[in-house]
Amino acid sequence: MNKIVARPDLKEDTPIIVAKDVCDQCGSCIAICSPNCITLESLAVSIESDECIRCGFCLHACPVEALRWRDDGVIIVDKED
Amino acid sequence: MNTDQYDIVVVGGGPAGSMAAKSAASRDVRTLLLERDSAFGVPVRCAEGVSTKFIGKYVDIEPRFIARKIESIALYSPDDTGVTVDNTGELGVVLERAIFDRHLAELAAEAGAHVQTKSDVTGLIIEKGKIKGVRYSQLGKEHEVRCKMVIGADGVESRIGRWAGIKSEAKPMDLESAYQKTLANIDYDSRKIHIYLGNSLAPGGYAWIFPKGERTANVGIGVKTLMGNPGEAKRNLDEFIKKHFGNPSVVSETAGGIPCGTPLKEPFADGVILVGDAARHCNPLTGGGIYTAIVSGHYGGDVAADAIERGDVSANFLKIFNKKIYKDIIVVHNRAYRIAKAVANLSDESLNQTAHELSKNNGEKLSMRKIFIHGLARYPKLSMDIMKAFLTS
Numbered sequence: 381m382n383k384i385v386a387r388p389d390l391k392e393d394t395p396i397i398v399a400k401d402v403c404d405q406c407g408s409c410i411a412i413c414s415p416n417c418i419t420l421e422s423l424a425v426s427i428e429s430d431e432c433i434r435c436g437f438c439l440h441a442c443p444v445e446a447l448r449w450r451d452d453g454v455i456i457v458d459k460e461d
Numbered sequence: 462m463n464t465d466q467y468d469i470v471v472v473g474g475g476p477a478g479s480m481a482a483k484s485a486a487s488r489d490v491r492t493l494l495l496e497r498d499s500a501f502g503v504p505v506r507c508a509e510g511v512s513t514k515f516i517g518k519y520v521d522i523e524p525r526f527i528a529r530k531i532e533s534i535a536l537y538s539p540d541d542t543g544v545t546v547d548n549t550g551e552l553g554v555v556l557e558r559a560i561f562d563r564h565l566a567e568l569a570a571e572a573g574a575h576v577q578t579k580s581d582v583t584g585l586i587i588e589k590g591k592i593k594g595v596r597y598s599q600l601g602k603e604h605e606v607r608c609k610m611v612i613g614a615d616g617v618e619s620r621i622g623r624w625a626g627i628k629s630e631a632k633p634m635d636l637e638s639a640y641q642k643t644l645a646n647i648d649y650d651s652r653k654i655h656i657y658l659g660n661s662l663a664p665g666g667y668a669w670i671f672p673k674g675e676r677t678a679n680v681g682i683g684v685k686t687l688m689g690n691p692g693e694a695k696r697n698l699d700e701f702i703k704k705h706f707g708n709p710s711v712v713s714e715t716a717g718g719i720p721c722g723t724p725l726k727e728p729f730a731d732g733v734i735l736v737g738d739a740a741r742h743c744n745p746l747t748g749g750g751i752y753t754a755i756v757s758g759h760y761g762g763d764v765a766a767d768a769i770e771r772g773d774v775s776a777n778f779l780k781i782f783n784k785k786i787y788k789d790i791i792v793v794h795n796r797a798y799r800i801a802k803a804v805a806n807l808s809d810e811s812l813n814q815t816a817h818e819l820s821k822n823n824g825e826k827l828s829m830r831k832i833f834i835h836g837l838a839r840y841p842k843l844s845m846d847i848m849k850a851f852l853t854s
Contacts, residue, residue, distance in 0.1 A: 406506060407618030408638055408718025411631040412686065416623045437633045437686065443640045443716035445692030 395434055395450050400424040403446035409438035465604075467493045468769045470595050471574070471612040471762070472582045472621050474501045476751055477737025478614030479565035480519065480758030481765070485612070486574035488766035493606060494569050495580040495597055497615075502562030506717040508641060508671045508679045510654060511751040512553040515789075519755050520568070526561040527554045529672040532652045538816035539659035539809040553654075555671050555679070556751070580604075585611065585624045592625065592732035610765050610774050611733050614758060617718045619739035625730045629739065633687050635722030637666050637748060640695040641681030643673060643713040647706045651675045657701070658804070658812050664688035665805050666721075666748070668701050677712070680705075683719055683748055685805070721745040723798050724791050729779040736761035742790050746797040746804070753790055760785040 403424035410418045410425065417431035418438060424446065427438075439447045471482040474496030482494035498504070510531070513522055531552045535545040570576045579599050586594035586605060594607040613621025617636075622629030649655070655670035662668055665685025670678050682698040689697075695716070702709065720741045728740035736742065742757040743750035764782045768774045783791065 404716035406716040406718055407616060408636065408686075408716070410618035410620070411718050411720065412633055412636050414630055416630070420618070439691045440633070440686045440689070441636055441638050441718060442691060443638045443694045443718075445695070447691075 395429075396427055396432060396436075396438065396447055397450050398424050398426060399446045399448070402444050404444055406443065408441040408443060409447060412437045412441040465493070465606045467491045467575075467606060467608045469493070469610045469612060469762075469765050470495065470606055470608040471614055472595065473497070473614035473616055473737075473739070474566055474576070474578075475562060475614060475616060475737060475754060476565055477739070477742070477754035477758035477761070478612070479562065479569045480755050481612045481614055481734075481736050481762035482569035482574040482576070483565070483572045484759050484762030485766045485769075486569060486572040486762075488763070488770070489573070490766045490769045492569075492574040492762075493608070494566065494574050494576045495582055495595070496566070496576070496578045497581045499579050500559075500563070501566040501578070502559040504715060505558045505713070506715050507558050507751070508669055508681055508748075509556045509558050509673070509751075510553060510671045510749065511556060512749075513551060514553070516752050516755060519759050520565065522554065522556075523564070526556050526564065528557050529555045529651060529674060531555060531654050531672065534654045534656065535650075536816070537655065537657045538812040539662065540813045540816075541657075542813060542816035542820050543655075544816050544819040545653065555654075555673055558751075582615070582621070585621070590731075609732065609769055612761055612765055613733060613735040613739045614737050614754075614761075615739050617720050617738045619735060621733065622725075622728075622735050622739055625733040627725070627727065627730050627733070627735065629725060629728075629735065629741075631718070631720050631741070632722050634685065635720065635741075635745070636686045637683040637719040637721045638686050638689070638694050639666070639681055639683035639717050639719055639748070640698045641679055641715050641717075642698065642702065642711045643677065643679050644702065644706060644709045645677050645712045647676055647678060647709050649678060649705075651678070658807075660809050662697060662701065664693070668698070670705075683721075685721070686718075688805075719743060719748040719750070721748060721798075721801065724786075724794050727776070727780070727783075729776050729782055731776050732774045734761045734765055734779055734782055742786070742794070744797050745794055746801040753794075756789045757786060 415431045417428040468491040469485050471478045471494045486492040535543045537543045580597045582597045584596045619629045651672040657668040665688040666683035668682040682694050684694045720743045725741050728735040736757040737754035742753045
């Protein structure tokens with residue numbers, strides 16, 4: 381089950397977060413990312429925060445809603461232990 | 462760190478990459494094919510349908526690749542009025558991509574290419590502005606391989622294109638976001654491909670049922686990225702499946718991006734050619750990309766081998782690639798793109814009325830010709846265009 385948990389330690393991170401257990405690694409977000417700041421890692425995509433222009437196209441490109449806006453800089457979707 | 466030397470490194474082992482490696486290697490050019498995943502052909506990110514009309518020129522379709530032969534295609538308007546085009550003979554097949562793709566990789570190896578799995582390319586080696594090789598990681602170890610040319614067959618995300626400075630990102634309006642489930646033990650007409658249109662069902666795209674067996678099918682939806690809400694493809698698919706099949710068993714599911722724009726104007730740069738989805742060589746109306754990947758890979762590999770033989774890997778020489786694929790890909794896809802735009806502008810009401818007029822033709826078989834003669838009062842040309850596109854991609 382996914383659960384929304386607060387992660388204040390990630391405040392300075394990218395405004396877009398990735399639910400690793402939802403990501404299907406299909407590459408749609410990478411294809412659409414104009415500044416080319418998304419990379420595919422072994423489990424999911426990851427986003428480099430300094431290069432992200434916050435256009436939000438990747439959220440629309442993702443077929444499974446693995447990418448989401450971070451509400452206020454302190455929310456992240458993560459796997460519940 | 463191991464350092465190897467090749468003439469051409471092909472990145473990505475889908476149909477485009479394997480065909481490129483095959484056609485390059487068959488010209489006595491030292492060729493390496495790198496696949497990121499642990500096996501060619503999996504995971505399958507594809508509805509697996511392909512017309513058998515033209516593909517035989519490039520590769521023999523053996524019975525073991527075929528999940529199901531397709532005799533006809535049924536189009537459904539938003540109120541589920543179906544119009545079937547009856548075809549004489551075989552229209553196409555739904556493949557077993559896992560077997561087909563592996564076979565293509567084997568053909569590349571037989572032609573002389575060296576083929577590797579679990580080789581995830583992490584960057585290009587560029588020295589003094591020239592491409593000199595690629596870096597890849599394999600089971601946690603970093604490797605370098607030197608080469609004179611790179612063929613990017615790395616799919617919709619096309620990292621090679623970005624690294625080589627080609628403006629290859631998908632235009633937001635042209636990317637389709639898709640979700641597909643392979644359903645088992647369902648009741649449906651498995652002789653046909655079923656295509657469902659509708660602006661709320663699949664904005665800018667369509668839903669499909671592609672037969673994999675008598676009671677098994679790939680069922681999916683593609684939605685134009687900016688026309689739908691995030692996650693719309695999967696949500697709408699779940700509703701579609703519930704409506705048509707209840708709560709069926711699912712044996713596989715996959716997500717994917719489909720490049721439904723026009724071909725890249727310049728799918729090449731000094732020392733690099735892009736092929737297949739990476740070059741946006743995918744039919745923008747149907748989303749079909751297997752046949753075009755094969756054509757694109759075939760000519761991409763051939764042009765790359767020419768470049769190696771001549772000692773000229775400049776973009777200026779590689780631009781001949783566009784000439785080779787002009788008739789089969791560029792003309793066809795530019796046309797399909799215009800049709801797709803027109804289809805996307807049709808209201809649900811117009812789609813329903815058109816389907817009603819066609820389905821009045823009760824009992825009589827609808828050939829392409831008869832559809833035309835009986836007249837689609839509203840969009841005769843457009844309807845013909847849609848049918849044709851599905852019949853040939």
